[in-house]
Amino acid sequence: MANDESAETLAGVGEFAVIDRLVGQRTQPAAVTVGPGDDAAVVAAGDGRTVVSTDMLVEGRHFRLDWSAPEDVGRKAIAQNAADIEAMGATPTAFVVAFGAPAETSADDALALADGMWQEAGRFGAGIVGGDLVSAPQWVISVTVLGDLAGRSPVLRSGARVGDTVAVVGSLGRSAAGYFLWHNGIDAFDELRRRHLVPEPPYGQGRAAADGGATSMTDVSDGLIADLGHIADASGVGISVSTAALAADHDALSDAAAAAGADAWGWVLGGGEDHALVATFSGAPPAGWRPIGTVLDGPPRVLVDGDTWRGNAGWQSFA
Amino acid sequence: MANDESAETLAGVGEFAVIDRLVGQRTQPAAVTVGPGDDAAVVAAGDGRTVVSTDMLVEGRHFRLDWSAPEDVGRKAIAQNAADIEAMGATPTAFVVAFGAPAETSADDALALADGMWQEAGRFGAGIVGGDLVSAPQWVISVTVLGDLAGRSPVLRSGARVGDTVAVVGSLGRSAAGYFLWHNGIDAFDELRRRHLVPEPPYGQGRAAADGGATSMTDVSDGLIADLGHIADASGVGISVSTAALAADHDALSDAAAAAGADAWGWVLGGGEDHALVATFSGAPPAGWRPIGTVLDGPPRVLVDGDTWRGNAGWQSFA
Structure with a gap:
């Protein structure tokens, strides 16, 4: 190769030329x-x-570059932000991305990260409209998403009412199961390990829930029980969840749990990062939503089969 | 003190309790x-x-916690983002902030950072409407700003036309001078050192320029010549700047330059981060704007007193 190898790093290519490559050839919505x-x-x-x-996603804390390809990191960053917009009953329309990385990062890896972002955003017709590229000791990716309510009222966490049905759409426990498999070096259950790297939020279902009369909603980012706790706190209600209604989620993970010596219920009830949507409805939930419980009188608490959940309390940033 | 000292760190207080403190007692616009x-x-x-x-601002790269108080970092992060909105002819209305920090960071420092952000945003009636708080090996602050054009056309970098007047509002070279003083341990010229920690963009002047017929505009973040280069490239024009018109900026820095053995012109023409606004006008610039040059036929280039500038070419992220 006649080329200087350093020319292919962020430092070698230079900030403005890398940005030109990152934004070139993209079609904006x-x-x-x-x-x-x-x-x-x-x-x-x-x-x-x-x-x-x-x-914000920080290398070593929210992703590992020995597990995830740069495309995966890009897809995850977009997906988890998009889910927050879905959880309001809105549609994600545009993203801005700040990317910090060491000077010796390969420009190809930065491009692959951007490709993953565009690929995921393209699933719902959104684009990356701007960004910032800076030097940092490790990869740091900060995504901001804009969304459009199209005239709807935002669906808040605070609107759950006693007697509402609690329902969920999207997968539970897959990301947590995948993390456990990766973490313990279990080289099987590819789909679960894949789901840890790239979640699959149920795009479009936030809007469907809003149109279907959702009284409250959030996405499952910290864990089902933890996130229902946020709704219970904000609404001043209790929430009761039935494991019988979650049997399908449990069963989808039972082989992996058996192989790994883990508890599938811990993944289903305590695992976050799948970015399923959970909402409350005064009437019947929309098609595709699975009823899993009911809203009770206060005080704010979440009960599983009538009892306090004693498992994993959900993700904490500084734990 | 009876309290456990660890209770006053982000890890001790906990993510959600810190967020409660960060957002409590704030009045949203x-x-x-x-x-x-x-x-x-x-x-x-x-x-x-x-x-x-x-x-995105990264500790050690964009700020140093032995120079800046946390409030200063917060004010700088808001100011530099607000300036980007001003540079479009718009008014900043709302910010979201992602903050990464080590678990042992004091909760008071995180609060002081937020206080600085609110203080700066309050100067133009905006608020911090959301955020994310995560664990990171060093402080990383990523700010996204939203702005309102109030019916105006955005003022782009691409609209400069031959014969337009180039004008600037706000300070030039102060941040670069201040950096040089800090970096060389020169404990004098407090106002310049202060300006490096907290820039003072000319809030409201972006809107004034748009209303005053600005044909192109940007903020001086990389350095006057570098940022005028962005306008020249985007507009396909040459830009000629006169040092005689910048004498006041030079003179304001000459004592510090003499004491430090540095070149004040390097700071005025090459120093970024003051977030002055520079724009082109087909007629007379609005009140408060200083004419500093004219727009020439292409090719894209920036001339200083008719010649190519050979000084500092401006900030590069990976240099």
Whole structure:
């Protein structure tokens, strides 16, 4: 190779040339009036409101580059942010991404990260409209997502009412199972290990829940019981969940749990990062949603089969 | 003290309790329909568009905690993002902030960071509407800002036309001078050292420039010549700057330059991070803007007193 190897690192290629590669050849959605390349982007906000949320992923804490390909990291970063918008009953429309990485990072890896982001955002017609590229001791990816309620009222965590049905859509426990398998070097159950690297939120179901009369909603990022606890706290209600209604989730993980000597219920009830949606409905949940419990009188608490859950209390950032 | 000292760290207080402290007692602006505490925030976008930009600041790279108080870091992070919105001719309305920090970080320092952010955002009536708090090996702060064009057309970098007047508002070279003083341990010129820690963008002047017919605009984040280069490239024009028109900026730094054995012109023409605004106008610039040059025929280039600038080419992330 005649080329200097350093030319293929972020430092060798240079910030502005890397950015040119990152934003080149991308087709922005119609909602984007001004895309990357100026001081800021301009995005349509059709109903006069913007829904906004942000998440930061730190290498070694939220992902490992010996487990995840850069594309996987990009897909995960977009998916988990998009799920926050879904959980409001809105549709994600645009993302901005700040990426910190060491100077010796390969420019190809940075491009692959961006490719994964565009691939995931493309699943619901959104684009990456802007970003920042900086030097950092390890990879740090900070994504902010904008969403469109299209005239709907936002579905908050605080709207659950006594007697509502609790329902879920999307997978539970897969990411936690996958993490356990990766962490313990169990080289099987590829689909579960894959789900830990790239979650699959039920895109479009947040909007469906809002249209279907959801009274409260959140996405399962910390763990089902922990996230239902957020709804219980915000709404001032109790929530009762039935394991019988979650048998299918448990059964999907039982082989892996047996092979790994773990408890599948811990994954189903305590595992986060699948970004399923959980909501409460005064009537019947929309098609595809699985009823798993009911809303009780206060005080705020979450009961499993009538009892306090004593397993994993969910993800904590500084634990 | 009877309290366990560890209780005052992020790990001791815990993620959710820290977030409660961070968002408690804050008054959100009227544009914020849903504030912190749910999966996402909802912000008014009055004219059906949202302006959005993001910047990441990494400890040791963009700030040093032995130079800056946490409040200063918060103010800087908000100021530099707000300047990107000003540079489009818009007004910053809302911010989301992702904050990564070691578990042993003091909760008081995290609160002081947030206080600085609220203080700076309050200067133009904006609020922090959401965020993320995660564990990281060093402080990483990623800010995304939303802005409101209030019906105006965004002022892009690409609109400069031959014969336009180039004008600037806000300070030049102060942050670079301050950095040089800090870096060389020169314990004088407090105001310049202060300006390096907390820039003072000319809030409101981006909107004034748009209303005053600005044909192109950017903020001085990389350095005057480098940022004018971005306008020259995007507009396909040359830009000529006169040092005579910048004499006041030079003179304000000459004592510090003499004491430090440095070149004040390097700071004025090459120093970034003051977040002044520079724009082009087909007519007279608005009140408070200083004419500093003219727009020439292409090719894209920036001339200083008719010649190529051979000094500091501006900030590069991986240099």
